[in-house]
Amino acid sequence: MVVGSTPAGREGVRADLEQVFRTTYPRVVGVAARVLGSRAEAEDVAQEVFLAFGRSSVPAGQAVGWLSVAAAHTALNQVRSRRRRAAREQVAGDLDAVCPDVADTVVTRDERRRVRAALARLPRRQAVALLLRHSGLSYAEVAAALDLSPGSVGTTVRRAESALREELNRHASSD
């Protein structure tokens, strides 16, 4: 694995942006989509995150972890920002009617809402570890991205899964 930052190009954007984008974009969108349940919103998050990455000097070898963590935080922040959610859901609701989102076929919108809310209630580190692991990052990659010891990744993920199940059960029974 090559670890080294890429100097910014003439436009102030790192030279390896396109290469990193093409290899990691689906994964980064996937991380955000697991939180937001909407491809369109997840792509917005990914754009934001890649733009920040393009101006950063994050070593290339840490790109996947950095981008995934940034996408998870940005998406979770959006969920917590209730005002924006309300506004966007209104718009997304209109759009979904025209262009059905892939996510719609997997989980119903109500279930998505419950998952979103449950994720947002988890301790942030647990939620991010969970998202990274379920987005296909290895234990070693999650450990490096979150500055955890590899041994504690399993513990964090296990606690997060248990907490998520409880959150989902609690809200399923209260609905």
Add this chain to the structure above:
Amino acid sequence: MRHPTDGTLRRLLDEPAGVADADREHVARCPVCLSGLAAARQDAAITGAALDVRPDVDVEAGWQRLHRTVGSTAHRRAPAAARAPRWRAALRSPVVAAVAVLALLAGASAAAAGNWLQIFHTERIAPVTLPQADLVALPDLSAYGEVKMTERANVREVADAAEAERVSGLTLPRVAQLPRGVRGEPTFQVGDRTSAEFTFSVDKARQTAEAAGKPLPEPPAGLDGSQFRLSAGPGVAAVWSAGREVPNLIVARMAAPTVYSSGVEFATARDYLLSLPGLPENVASQLRHYTGDGATLPLPVNARYLTAATADVHGSPATVLTSRDGVLAGVVWVQGGTVTAVAGPLSADEVLSVARGLRWNR
């Protein structure tokens, strides 16, 4: 042997090779751990199902979108080395400098010693029509002290109206009806708050006065070294350009300019600055007219190119500027601490019609 941790059991599900042989062997023979493993498997399955979102992603389209954004922001942001001189040049240009000086001068006398106090907050804009000669003769702030940019606008394009509103914190109105010839969807731009700090220097003011062949009037006590902070923004704009260099229509909003003082008696500073040699009398007299309430931002209008008129937009007094060649028009007004402007290669009637037809609920 002690039971492996829950974390080890969890990893056994995903990466058994990452678990020590002794732990694996223990779990295989231990009913307690097997039970724990089953619980972990169940929770992992529930979570996996809840997070099973696999969007069909178009990488090429995504890259093109990012590429456009990078290009448009790089165009405005970079290179950093070119940006600073442009700002300094802007501050030196007569019109911008005049706005800064006017904002600086237009203070109320509320400033007191101590912390930064807001001494000016734009509630209205009034055109101050000045002949070209006076505008050119108008000294910029650096003639009176040090000007330091502390926050830069960083104007950039964003994906959509919602993002523009989120970033800027400002509501962007909808245009009810586009003027004839303006078509398509707008692009959205945002800019952060811009701030500058001005430190008054008696030495610099004296140099400016001497350059004008006049002695410097005796400065009031405490003015030398006193500081003012000017800020404006954040801002947001919807731009209809149809791919052309010059937009067909711009609807923009910006948090109105404010001025803070580090503690000088502002009326004293204002009167003194207006008495300085180098400030054309025509300018000084118009400024005196507007500097009483600390809420009216005089907008310098170059009489050679523009004419100014007043109008009413939703009950707020507005300034309508029209280029003398009749090609460009704009209208600007202040409401609730926010400056709103509509401008384009349109007639005054057209920009007013757009301004009055703005809808504030998306």
